[in-house]
Amino acid sequence: MSRYDADTERTFAPLPPAHGRAFAHTWWGRAWLKALEDAALDSAQLKAGRRLARAGAVGAVSVRPGRITAVVRDRDRSARRADVLLSELDGEQWNRLLDLTVERAGHVAALLDRDMPPHLVEDAAAAGVELLPGMGDLEAQCDCGAWDHCGHTAALCYQVARLLDQDPLVLLLMRGRGERALMGDLQARSASPAAGASEDAAVDAAEASVDTGVDAAEAYAVGGILPSLPALPDLPAEPGTPPALDTDTPPAAGVDSDALRHLAARTAAEAHRLLAEALHAGADQAGFDEELTIAEDAVRLALGGSPEAVAERLAEGSGRDSEALARATRAWELGGAAALAVLEEEWTVSGETLTRARAALEGAWEDEERPRLRSVGNRWTVVGAPVQLRLGRDGRWWPYREERGCWVPAGGASRDPATALASLEAAAGDGDG
Template identity: 70%
Template sequence: MSRYDAAETDDRDADGHEADGDAAGGEAAGTERTFAALPPARGRGFAQTWWGRAWLTALEGTALDAQQLKAGRGLARAGAVGAVSVRPGRITAVVQDRDRTAHRADVLLQELSDEQWDRFLGMAVERAGHVAALLDREMPPHLVEDAESAGVELLPGLGDLEPECDCGAWDHCGHTAALCYQVALLLDQDPFVLFLLRGRGERALLDALRSHAGTHPEKRSRPEGVDAAEAFAAGGIRPGLPAAPPLPAAPGVPPSLDTDGPPPAGIDPSALGFLAARTSAQARHLLAEALRDGHERQPVEPDPTAAQDAVRLAAGDPARAVADRLAAGSGRGREGLAVAVRAWRQGGTAALAVLDEEWTVDAEALARARAALESAWAEGDEGERPVFRTRANRWTVVGAPVQLRLGRDGRWWPYRKERGRWVPAGGAAQDPATALASARAELHAGRTA
C-alpha cells in the first residue's frame, strides 16, 4: 500500500477496490477519491514516471505565465495544497497562499465518452500485458499508443487541463498549478487516478475489462505474458535505485558440501567449500568499501590477475592441501606464497606489486623521492642519517638488513631480510623515516622472538 492509499477516504470493498456506483462513469456515488494533504517536500521532483511527466508537460506547455508555474511549484513544495479530491472530469483542492489566504482550485479534464471507453476496453483485452501492467499500477507506453490508435486520448494534451480558481485568474494561476504538481505525485503512485478523471474508477474499469474479456473466449486460451515489443519499449523506464543494503555483521556461511556418496571425479569438496567461504568474505569486503563515504570518487581498481587472486585466496588460511595447490598454481612455491601472503595482508594488490616488481624510477619521481629522504632526516644528527645503496626503486640501508621500496604511487614500503629473502615488514607510509622505523622494529621483533 502506498502512502497515498493510506490517506484515501473513499469507500472501498473487501478487495481494496473503489465502490463505484455507476460502471459507465459520471459522478455517481463512490466515484470520488480524496487524498490527504502531503507534508512539505523541498527539493523533490514532482514526477518520476513517464506518465507523471506527461501530465506536467500538458500543464507547463499550456500555461502562459511562467511565474505562475514557479509560484505553483513553490506552494506545492511548501505543503500548501490541502486534501485533493479526484472525481470524473475534475480535481479539487484548497490551496493556501504564503499569507495563509485560502483559495479553492479546480482543474477540469474532459471525460471519455461511452463509445471511447468501449474502444479502449476492446483494445486493452487484446493484450494481456496491458491489463497486467495496470494491476501493477503501471502504464506501459504501448497502452497509451494503442489507445491513441483506437481514437482514445488517455493522457492530457496541451490545453486539455482547464483551470478554475476563485482568485479570479483566467489562466493557470499559482493555485491551480500547485494542484497539478500535487496530482503528478498521485499519478506516479497510481495511474488509476487518471482513469477516474477520465470517467472510470478502478473497480468499474477492472469489472469492464473482465466483462469484455468474457465476450472473447478465444482470448482466454492465449498464453500469459507481456508482448515482446511492449517489454522492449518499456525497457528504458526504470525505477530509481533501491537503498544500499546494510553491511552484514559477518560474511555468509556457505552450505555444507558433505554427502553420503563420493564426490564426482575431479571435485575436491574441501577446496570448493573454502572457495565459497572466501568468495563470501570478498563480497562483504567489497560491499564495505562501496558503503564508505567518498567511494564514488575513488579510482576503479583493475581486477586481480589469476596469480594475484591465488595469493588473496591463500591469505584466507586454507587447509594444507588447498594451500599446496595454490602454491603450485601460482608458481611461487610454498615459501614464496607465504611471503606473498604477508605482502597481501599489508596492502593487497599494491603491496604485492611492490614485492614482485623492480622498476626504474623516472627522473621526476626520483627527484621527489630524494627530496623526501632528505627531509625525513633533515633535523636529526648526522650520525642518525642512514646511508642507502640504491637500485631501481629499492633503497637498502648499508650495513643493515632493512630496505625501503618505493611504490608507483609514491609511498614507501618497509622490508627486512629473513633467511636470505626480502620480506614485507609493515604497511606503506608517505614518510620514509616512518617506513624505515617499521622495518627496524620488525627486524628487532624477529630477532627477539
C-alpha cells in the same frame, strides 16, 4: 505431467529422481524451501527428506486448497502418507489480491506464462496478503507419528518445490483458488465495457490485452511510482560462513571438496571486503580493481591459510614455492596487488621519479639522523641493518625486513619514507617487549 480432478484439485505424477540437481531454481521455489528449512527443528530430518526426494521416493502429489498429500516410501519400501497444510486466503484477502493483480497487465501475463512477479508478491504482502509461506506456515502431518516435520513431510516439501518451479499457480491453488476460477475472476475485474458494449466484448478485450503483452510506455511510467529503495544495511562484523557441503552425493570426478570449501570461504571474505570499501567510499564513488592474473588470484586465495593439499595447488598456480607464496600472501594482506608488485618487481628509478624519491629521502630526516642508504633500483637498504625501503610505482614507500636471507614485507605503505622506516623500528620494539 498432471491431470485435473476438478478445478480445486490437481494430481501430479511422481517426478524422476533428482540426483545432482537443486530442488528449486526459481525465487519462489527457493522461498518455499526456506519456509521449511527455517522452521524445521531437526536438521537430520531435512537431510533424510532430501535423500528420499532425490531417490524418487515421493509418489503422486495431490494439491488441494490448504493441503498437499503424497505417499512417501522409506528405504525399506514401507509406505507413509505425508500431508503438509498451508492456510487458505479468506474472501477479503482474495479480493485484495485480485485487485492488485489486475492493476498491472504484466501481472496477469506473467501468471499465464507460469511466472510469479516479485512486485505482485511484495504489493500483496504490503496489503496484508501473504502468498508465499513464512517460517512456521507449513504444518506437517504424517502417519509415522512425528509431531514436527519428519523425513516424509520434508521429502514432500522438496518435491513440491520442483512443482512450483514449473507452475507457481500450484501455490495459488494451495491458497484456495484453482486456475480456472482465478482466471475467471481476473477477467471479470479487467472488463470495463463502454456504454452499450456487451460483457462478451469486454472479456475479449481483456484477453486481447493479455495476449499482446504490456505497453512499453505504460511499463516505463510505472517506474515513477515505485517506492524508494530501503536504506543500506549495516555491514556485518565479519564474513558469513558458506553453506556446509553436507550432501550425500559424492563429488563429480575432478571436483576437490577441500578446494571448493576454501574457495567459498575466500569468496565470502572478498565480498565482505568489497562491501566495506563500497560503503566507506559511497556506492557512487566505489572503484573496482583491475582483473587479476591467475598467479595474483592464487595469492589472494591463499590468505587465511588452507588445507595442505589446497595450499600446494595454490602455490603451483601462483608459480611459487611454499615459502615464496607465504611472502606473497603477507604482501597481499598488507596492500593487495600493489604490495605484491613491490615484493616481486625490481625497476629502475630514473628521471622525475628519481628526483622526487631523492627529495623525499633528504627531507624525511635531519642531516644527523638520516640513515645511510644503499640503493639498487627501487630498493634502498639501510647500511649495516637488515631493513629496507622499497618505492612503489605510485610513489609510496614500503618497509621490508630481512629474515633468513630473504626480504619480507614488514608493514603498510606510506608517502613518507621516514614514517615507513619508523614502523619497522616500532614493530621491532614491540617484538623485543
